[in-house]
Amino acid sequence: MDHEKLADEYIRKEIEVLQSLDRKSIAKALDKLTEAWENERDIYIFGNGGSSATASHFENDFNKGVSEPLEKKFRFHCLNDNMSTVMAVANDLGFEEVFRFQLVNRVKKDDIIMAISGSGNSKNVLNAVEYAKERGAYIIGITGYNGGKLMGLSDLNLHADINSMQITEDIHMMFDHLMMSVLYKTLCGKDHMQA
Amino acid sequence: MDHEKLADEYIRKEIEVLQSLDRKSIAKALDKLTEAWENERDIYIFGNGGSSATASHFENDFNKGVSEPLEKKFRFHCLNDNMSTVMAVANDLGFEEVFRFQLVNRVKKDDIIMAISGSGNSKNVLNAVEYAKERGAYIIGITGYNGGKLMGLSDLNLHADINSMQITEDIHMMFDHLMMSVLYKTLCGKDHMQA
Amino acid sequence: MDHEKLADEYIRKEIEVLQSLDRKSIAKALDKLTEAWENERDIYIFGNGGSSATASHFENDFNKGVSEPLEKKFRFHCLNDNMSTVMAVANDLGFEEVFRFQLVNRVKKDDIIMAISGSGNSKNVLNAVEYAKERGAYIIGITGYNGGKLMGLSDLNLHADINSMQITEDIHMMFDHLMMSVLYKTLCGKDHMQA
Amino acid sequence: MDHEKLADEYIRKEIEVLQSLDRKSIAKALDKLTEAWENERDIYIFGNGGSSATASHFENDFNKGVSEPLEKKFRFHCLNDNMSTVMAVANDLGFEEVFRFQLVNRVKKDDIIMAISGSGNSKNVLNAVEYAKERGAYIIGITGYNGGKLMGLSDLNLHADINSMQITEDIHMMFDHLMMSVLYKTLCGKDHMQA
Numbered sequence: 049m050d051h052e053k054l055a056d057e058y059i060r061k062e063i064e065v066l067q068s069l070d071r072k073s074i075a076k077a078l079d080k081l082t083e084a085w086e087n088e089r090d091i092y093i094f095g096n097g098g099s100s101a102t103a104s105h106f107e108n109d110f111n112k113g114v115s116e117p118l119e120k121k122f123r124f125h126c127l128n129d130n131m132s133t134v135m136a137v138a139n140d141l142g143f144e145e146v147f148r149f150q151l152v153n154r155v156k157k158d159d160i161i162m163a164i165s166g167s168g169n170s171k172n173v174l175n176a177v178e179y180a181k182e183r184g185a186y187i188i189g190i191t192g193y194n195g196g197k198l199m200g201l202s203d204l205n206l207h208a209d210i211n212s213m214q215i216t217e218d219i220h221m222m223f224d225h226l227m228m229s230v231l232y233k234t235l236c237g238k239d240h241m242q243a
Numbered sequence: 244m245d246h247e248k249l250a251d252e253y254i255r256k257e258i259e260v261l262q263s264l265d266r267k268s269i270a271k272a273l274d275k276l277t278e279a280w281e282n283e284r285d286i287y288i289f290g291n292g293g294s295s296a297t298a299s300h301f302e303n304d305f306n307k308g309v310s311e312p313l314e315k316k317f318r319f320h321c322l323n324d325n326m327s328t329v330m331a332v333a334n335d336l337g338f339e340e341v342f343r344f345q346l347v348n349r350v351k352k353d354d355i356i357m358a359i360s361g362s363g364n365s366k367n368v369l370n371a372v373e374y375a376k377e378r379g380a381y382i383i384g385i386t387g388y389n390g391g392k393l394m395g396l397s398d399l400n401l402h403a404d405i406n407s408m409q410i411t412e413d414i415h416m417m418f419d420h421l422m423m424s425v426l427y428k429t430l431c432g433k434d435h436m437q438a
Numbered sequence: 439m440d441h442e443k444l445a446d447e448y449i450r451k452e453i454e455v456l457q458s459l460d461r462k463s464i465a466k467a468l469d470k471l472t473e474a475w476e477n478e479r480d481i482y483i484f485g486n487g488g489s490s491a492t493a494s495h496f497e498n499d500f501n502k503g504v505s506e507p508l509e510k511k512f513r514f515h516c517l518n519d520n521m522s523t524v525m526a527v528a529n530d531l532g533f534e535e536v537f538r539f540q541l542v543n544r545v546k547k548d549d550i551i552m553a554i555s556g557s558g559n560s561k562n563v564l565n566a567v568e569y570a571k572e573r574g575a576y577i578i579g580i581t582g583y584n585g586g587k588l589m590g591l592s593d594l595n596l597h598a599d600i601n602s603m604q605i606t607e608d609i610h611m612m613f614d615h616l617m618m619s620v621l622y623k624t625l626c627g628k629d630h631m632q633a
Numbered sequence: 634m635d636h637e638k639l640a641d642e643y644i645r646k647e648i649e650v651l652q653s654l655d656r657k658s659i660a661k662a663l664d665k666l667t668e669a670w671e672n673e674r675d676i677y678i679f680g681n682g683g684s685s686a687t688a689s690h691f692e693n694d695f696n697k698g699v700s701e702p703l704e705k706k707f708r709f710h711c712l713n714d715n716m717s718t719v720m721a722v723a724n725d726l727g728f729e730e731v732f733r734f735q736l737v738n739r740v741k742k743d744d745i746i747m748a749i750s751g752s753g754n755s756k757n758v759l760n761a762v763e764y765a766k767e768r769g770a771y772i773i774g775i776t777g778y779n780g781g782k783l784m785g786l787s788d789l790n791l792h793a794d795i796n797s798m799q800i801t802e803d804i805h806m807m808f809d810h811l812m813m814s815v816l817y818k819t820l821c822g823k824d825h826m827q828a
Binding site: 440441442444445446448449451452453456457459461462464465466468469487488491492494495498499502583600601602603604605607608611612615616618619620623624630631632633 | 635636637639640641643644646647648651652654656657659660661663664682683686687689690693694697778795796797798799800802803806807810811813814815818819825826827828
């Protein structure tokens with residue numbers, strides 16, 4: 049098959065999804081992250097499969113990237129970073145507990161949960177979200193497809209409206225860098241575009 | 244400042260870069276990866292900062308994602324996955340050796356190197372690329388900005404023509420998912436878009 | 439309770455277990471690893487909970503530590519290092535498949551499997567071992583307690599004869615460093631004890 | 634050379650070092666960790682090379698292991714868990730800053746630092762310790778050889794008095810499991826030895 053043509057189709061579809069994104073919800077997420085930073089809230093982020101890498105990348109972009117020139121620091125905690133903990137919880141208590149376990153008696157009222165699930169239906173993600181919600185945390189669901197159950201549970205959705213896990217994950221990565229770039233400007237006075 | 248307006252600007256810029264991408268070089272990378280898969284070549288991938296997460300995500304998308312339904316498997320090796328090794332090499336031999344060290348007397352003629360560097364000038368990335376080149380590996384440089392020295396050293400470039408590290412990293416993630424989706428179709432007969 | 443007394447009891451128990459270790463099986467593991475190195479066999483290592491960290495530590499001690507001064511390199515592959523892959527397999531196929539998946543159509547006859555399971559009964563470890571055994575790999579079981587099912591499946595056992603997960607994990611870490619130190623001497627001509 | 638004899642020599646040396654350990658300093662570390670748990674202090678742990686894996690293993694043994702049955706949780710933070718952050722700091726600011734960076738404006742008075750360095754002289758470990766000390770944190774140095782500069786900077790030392798990096802790292806792993814086992818008893822009322 050024609051690699052060039054298939055590549056072009058993917059890029060066109062990606063652009064369509066980018067155009068369709070709800071700017072208002074992104075702006076609201078930026079408001080919440082700014083508020084969380086001001087009030088030194090803990091922000092927990094996690095996901096399955098490649099979203100593990102996305103979650104880990106997010107922590108770096110906020111705890112190191114945006115925070116570097118700031119006195120006050122972002123307090124992201126990626127729940128996909130300690131392999132021993134993930135493997136211990138999954139082995140002892142079940143894979144569906146790997147994220148909830150790490151939140152129990154740690155997540156507090158007004159902390160932020162950034163829950164990544166392309167389908168919106170991963171059991172371990174939903175379990176953690178339900179627990180955090182009961183504790184009074186603010187839930188940002190990061191989804192694709194039709195948003196699944198996560199969309200309904202979330203206070204705010206960053207959603208890629210597309211039935212493709214790959215484009216969904218691209219958009220999730222872009223949510224990270226877009227928000228990082230905007231806060232880099234609003235909080236640090238720097239432009240991500242360099243002359 | 245206006246979060247919605249800044250978000251919109253970022254997305255517009257991202258779309259511009261997507262439109263500008265050289266489809267021919269992506270197609271050629273797909274040809275090379277297909278050939279590497281057929282001939283069971285080792286494929287080494289690595290980068291700094293958030294590109295660590297990108298490299299790790301790539302390994303999963305090919306070794307698990309595309310490979311799952313295939314008899315023959317992709318052989319990606321992410322050099323950002325073993326923290327002890329990275330910290331041992333950096334501490335004993337210097338941070339600029341962390342990737343080269345992991346290739347010495349391992350990388351072979353016709354293996355593939357996927358070297359990620361937004362600036363194209365990270366010393367540890369360049370050192371590894373120079374070593375692998377001498378050994379006869381095929382170099383795919385994954386770059387942004389003006390491509391830096393990496394662009395000149397590479398046999399093929401996957402390039403994001405933009406002076407923003409954030410948009411560069413978005414595009415790099417998209418290269419992964421685009422190539423995964425195309426090979427998912429050409430090798431596995433499956434469509435990334437689901438009905 | 440008395441911290442000093444409890445600390446002393448733990449150390450005494452640790453010493454008892456060290457004295458009881460079967461030196462002959464350690465020597466045989468060293469023979470096998472030496473042979474695997476000579477013949478450039480792949481060596482896969484994995485475990486649950488804290489044994490994830492042990493497996494990752496092992497890879498560094500052989501691929502970097504012992505291999506550094508050698509022309510020929512050890513070829514350890516820790517199956518606990520790519521979080522995205524572990525999370526993708528667990529989420530899509532089940533946690534009991536996380537290690538087997540990474541071996542399918544990769545592990546070859548005469549490769550070495552180093553399977554760590556304190557209880558000897560972790561389902562995901564057993565699944566991977568059974569698969570590798572069918573493919574003709576040589577199985578080194580690294581166990582504690584009564585060795586569980588893993589002991590029966592293994593060609594060779596590195597066993598800590600104690601009903602404590604903590605002392606078991608200590609001994610597993612020592613198996614790594616002991617073997618590293620011995621091979622450092624026999625293969626590299628260097629002494630781990632420095633003047 | 635004789636693998637069995639060399640294995641036996643290593644084990645004998647390990648036992649000697651175990652016998653020589655200062656029980657009083659271990660007891661004092663247990664007092665401090667108990668106090669840190671009671672007062673919900675943050676505990677930061679980090680190291681180079683294989684000590685990365687040890688630090689990661691420690692976090693799991695306290696945040697999951699000991700904390701599981703407790704209402705109040707241990708608050709360990711391993712600074713070797715987010716590869717993107719380590720690679721970003723090392724690439725942008727220098728490898729000697731990877732740990733200090735993660736503590737800046739985060740570590741607080743009376744937090745605990747558990748700094749692992751076999752030689753006691755790793756620059757990146759010392760930089761982090763000096764910073765944390767100025768901020769009023771309590772420093773537990775985890776060392777081998779002659780303790781290096783870290784020993785002098787620490788409020789308390791967990792020391793393996795031996796010129797071998799391998800035995801040093803074994804003892805460090807044992808410090809983890811010993812302390813976990815003792816606190817499992819004193820805080821959770823459970824015995825690590827199972828009938």
